[in-house]
Amino acid sequence: MKVAVFSTKAYDRQFLTDANAESGHELVFFEPRLTPDTATLASGFEAVCVFINDELHADTLQTIASTGTKLIALRSAGFNHVDLHAAAKLGMKVVRVPSYSPQAVAEHAVGLILTLNRKYHRAFNRVRESNFSLNGLLGFDLYGSTVGIVGTGKIGVCFAQIMKGFGCNLLAYDIYQNPACLDMGVKYVELPELLGDSDIVSLHCPLTPESHHMINSESLKDFNPGAMLINTSRGGLIDTKAVIKALKSGRIGHLGLDVYELEGSLFFEDLSDQVIQDDIFGRLITFPNVVITGHQAFFTRNALQNIAEATISNITDIDSGHSCPNLVIAEQGIAV
Numbered sequence: 001m002k003v004a005v006f007s008t009k010a011y012d013r014q015f016l017t018d019a020n021a022e023s024g025h026e027l028v029f030f031e032p033r034l035t036p037d038t039a040t041l042a043s044g045f046e047a048v049c050v051f052i053n054d055e056l057h058a059d060t061l062q063t064i065a066s067t068g069t070k071l072i073a074l075r076s077a078g079f080n081h082v083d084l085h086a087a088a089k090l091g092m093k094v095v096r097v098p099s100y101s102p103q104a105v106a107e108h109a110v111g112l113i114l115t116l117n118r119k120y121h122r123a124f125n126r127v128r129e130s131n132f133s134l135n136g137l138l139g140f141d142l143y144g145s146t147v148g149i150v151g152t153g154k155i156g157v158c159f160a161q162i163m164k165g166f167g168c169n170l171l172a173y174d175i176y177q178n179p180a181c182l183d184m185g186v187k188y189v190e191l192p193e194l195l196g197d198s199d200i201v202s203l204h205c206p207l208t209p210e211s212h213h214m215i216n217s218e219s220l221k222d223f224n225p226g227a228m229l230i231n232t233s234r235g236g237l238i239d240t241k242a243v244i245k246a247l248k249s250g251r252i253g254h255l256g257l258d259v260y261e262l263e264g265s266l267f268f269e270d271l272s273d274q275v276i277q278d279d280i281f282g283r284l285i286t287f288p289n290v291v292i293t294g295h296q297a298f299f300t301r302n303a304l305q306n307i308a309e310a311t312i313s314n315i316t317d318i319d320s321g322h323s324c325p326n327l328v329i330a331e332q333g334i335a336v
């Protein structure tokens with residue numbers, strides 16, 4: 001199949017080229033994101049292969065469908081950035097990579113917790129300047145603290161296992177209870193109770209119309225004062241303006257983000273020579289108790305290899321007319 005691969009960096013090209021060695025699809029790599037402005041690059045390609053910040057709204061889908069695209073191969077698990085109904089109406093198939101390394105994301109969430117708690121980012125800079133003072137570096141024992149997990153799917157369960165290893169008490173909120181979590185002693189409660197009883201809240205549910213801004217000015221009132229909030233899932237789960245107010249009032253004591261609701265114009269690019277125009281993001285990075293990484297939780301060798309292999313296998317399934325286990329169905333919003 002002839003595939004236009006958008007949003008590619010050197011590492012994407014390397015892993016996809018290696019994974020494609022035997023399948024022999026014609027992969028053409030484009031560095032820009034897929035947007036209404038770049039959609040014409042896909043002209044004549046049967047498939048487009050995209051990542052999380054590519055824009056697959058109805059207008060973009062219409063453009064690429066009109067020039068021959070029939071398949072959208074997502075290099076991600078999440079599909080909140082695709083208008084599935086528009087794709088279905090245009091007769092386009094959408095495939096995704098449902099699981100590539102839940103451990104990578106869970107481990108990164110734990111990294112954010114340790115960094116915020118023990119302030120490694122500040123200690124690193126101090127020691128390099130021969131400042132060995134411990135003032136301002138005081139943390140707390142994770143052992144015995146209460147961790148609230150919102151979303152106990154593949155990543156949430158890995159995260160629960162790691163935090164159990166630290167000796168934390170585990171609470172969870174999910175629309176379904178995961179038997180693996182119940183077996184390890186996780187207690188399922190309603191969201192307000194989880195927010196009120198947790199020292200650390202970590203978000204691991206998908207972004208859907210129901211979960212959009214689940215952390216907002218109202219739910220922030222339920223938080224245990226001074227609690228830590230971690231989001232490695234999707235930026236839209238948090239109303240960022242509301243969380244800035246909560247940081248200013250002290251309701252939120254630490255914030256660790258790998259995702260941000262307006263990350264599309266920022267993340268994955270080197271903007272170090274530019275003035276950041278996003279004032280909300282600009283305010284966030286001024287807080288000493290906020291650590292932000294640029295959507296790197298997935299970024300391990302293992303995950304990139306799994307993403308590339310599953311992507312090529314999905315394209316091969318569709319190309320050869322076989323059923324593809326990773327097809328996303330609009331009506332159900334899930335893979336079947």
Ligand code: NAD
Pocket residue numbers: 077078098099102105150151152153154155156173174175176204205206207208210211232233234258259295296297298299
């Ligand atoms: P999953 O589908 O295995 O699990 C998601 C869980 O969330 C399910 O148990 C589901 O029942 C639950 N859920 C759905 N809606 C909910 C709601 N409104 N409230 C509470 N729980 C709800 O998904 P996963 O593989 O664990 O991934 C979770 C999310 O992590 C993805 O949707 C994606 O947005 C994000 N992610 C981020 C990165 C990264 O690099 N930062 C990488 C991969 C995935």
